[in-house]
């Protein structure tokens with residue numbers, strides 16, 4: 241068991257050249273939409289590239305009382321969001337969390353998220369053998385780079 245744990249640490253160390261990665265998962269382009277005063281929720285977005293089948297089963301952040309993974313779809317002209325128990329990742333396929341699609345919903349925010357703030361987010365993954373791993377991501381609070389407006393998208397939970 242001891243040597244197994246040591247090996248795990250080496251793997252994490254070797255993956256350190258990537259921005260946010262553990263042995264089997266790379267996370268890039270992580271950002272959070274800044275909030276206005278009193279706004280209780282914020283969307284967090286990122287690209288996830290996995291080397292094997294795994295699920296993201298939990299999201300943790302110190303800035304919010306809880307964080308959920310949501311999908312979004314159109315119901316007529318109303319945006320509907322649904323909480324996912326797990327977000328499936330497949331090897332070789334990048335899953336992009338972005339406005340209008342899958343996203344992480346930071347809820348019960350304990351302060352206003354201002355542009356430029358670094359928001360630490362931890363993703364807990366589980367592979368098919370049931371083994372869990374945690375990856376720590378620093379998401380930057382910034383307005384979306386594209387001009388498409390995302391305001392109002394989080395009104396219908």
Ligand SMILES: [Cu+2]
Nearest residue numbers: 310321345394
């Ligand atoms: Cu949502």
